[in-house]
Amino acid sequence: MLNIEELKQYARLHVRTHSFTNIDPLNIINNIHLPPSEVPTKGAWDQQWVIAAEKCLKEGAMEDAIQCFNFARFPYPHTEQQKAASKELSVVFERTYAKDNIRKQTFNMNGRPFCVYTSNLHLHQPCLLVIGGIVSVKEQWKVFLKVGKKLGFSVIIMECPGVGENRTVYNTTSHRMLGQVLDELSPVANVNQTYIVGMSFGGHLAIKQALEDTRVKGITTVGAPLHYFFKDYSEIHVPFITQLTLSHVMEKNLEDVSPTLTSYAISPEELRDLHIPLTYIFSGRDEIIPTNDKDFLLENGQNMTFYEFDDVHGSPNHLDLIQKIVPLSMLKQSGSKKIAIRLGLAFILFLTKWKKGWGKQ
Structure with a gap:
């Protein structure tokens, strides 16, 4: 099973390489207490990132949403929610950047x-x-x-x-x-x-x-x-x-x-x-x-x-x-x-x- 502390350590290191504009990713990390779960669970890695992604989508922060879906599926899609996040990541990306040829x-x-x-x-x-x-x-x-x-x-x-x-x-x-x-x-x-x-x-x-x-x-x-x-x-x-x-x-x-x-x-x-x-x-x-x-x-x-x-x-x-x-x-x-x-x-x-x-x- 994935170690939640190892996942959080990765996230804290790499959120700095992304330019979040609509949310504070450290707040998301601090609200995570469990590894990805097969059943959507409050405080689980995949659940918290997906919640953040959906919030960003509603507010039109498409780039932030893409990054949250990316963290949700990290390091690879294992749970059903991670698999869904991985698919949604690509869908939102294509919808956002199709106009850029x-x-x-x-x-x-x-x-x-x-x-x-x-x-x-x-x-x-x-x-x-x-x-x-x-x-x-x-x-x-x-x-x-x-x-x-x-x-x-x-x-x-x-x-x-x-x-x-x-x-x-x-x-x-x-x-x-x-x-x-x-x-x-x-x-x-x-x-x-x-x-x-x-x-x-x-x-x-x-x-x-x-x-x-x-x-x-x-x-x-x-x-x-x-x-x-x-x-x-x-x-x-x-x-x-x-x-x-x-x-x-x-x-x-x-x-x-x-x-x-x-x-x-x-x-x-x-x-x-x-x-x-x-x-x-x-x-x-x-x-x-x-x-x-x-x-x-x-x-x-x-x-x-x-x-x-x-x-x-x-x-x-x-x-x-x-x-x-x-x-x-x-x-x-x-x-x-x-x-x-x-x-x-x-x-x-x-x-x-x-x-x-x-x-x-």
Whole structure:
């Protein structure tokens, strides 16, 4: 069973990465006393977030409602109320952003459907593919859909297997899902110049796909597991919420996750064969990715830019910096001529480094 204190700890950390305007999310968290419940129960995780979402909908605060539904279904839909919240999240998102020329498309892999959102598709500009980790739904990355035109990219956002509207199973061939999307969008987008932003496990899938797909020209990732996470899974202290989520997306019993994950690891030889630009953002206090994955990366990575923050997984306390590093990395890797934007982002990062003393290797 999910631990309510672990869920609340996650929420307190990550509500700061969302811009709530109509409610105080900390008040919601403080009124939660129980984990998600099969029967709608006052004080339960899913119930309290759904109540907040419905209040936001009535008041026209659509973005807040989407975020509340997202927290309600976290880390994955287990109860009936969480499943309903997950569906409502997508419905409200599409209704809210349809006017922004954002289009949903559905694909199938091994007989299972998965959905992606696209915007600004064009044959004469590079393609940006964004994929989240094993807990983040594609709707969380809508900012890329909205700024794609400004940055000069066709944009695709998608989910890891088992997340949101992706019904596929997370296994050793899951990365080929990315290639399938590029195949099917090739008539309308320049997929031969594709740059991937992969969050956590999405970054792992991006690297695996790039090793097989020359259309991938650059990768930016935040906290991707690489080698030791998979090889030493049974020996490292992976949070229970992550263990449960992996069990869910892999459709495995908890005790079967560890022996299965061993084959997911990227080998030293594979990483040394990756010559495209790779920007990796590492969290020094990451509770999921072990430190020796950082050592593995620095020892075997080739064309690499490396950032490290004193933070937990995903560096949520450094989101303001990551929001500059990621687009700057994309623009640099693609050789973008958006010089003013590149210079502006680089200047902000330089000032922050000078003021706060963080750096890159």
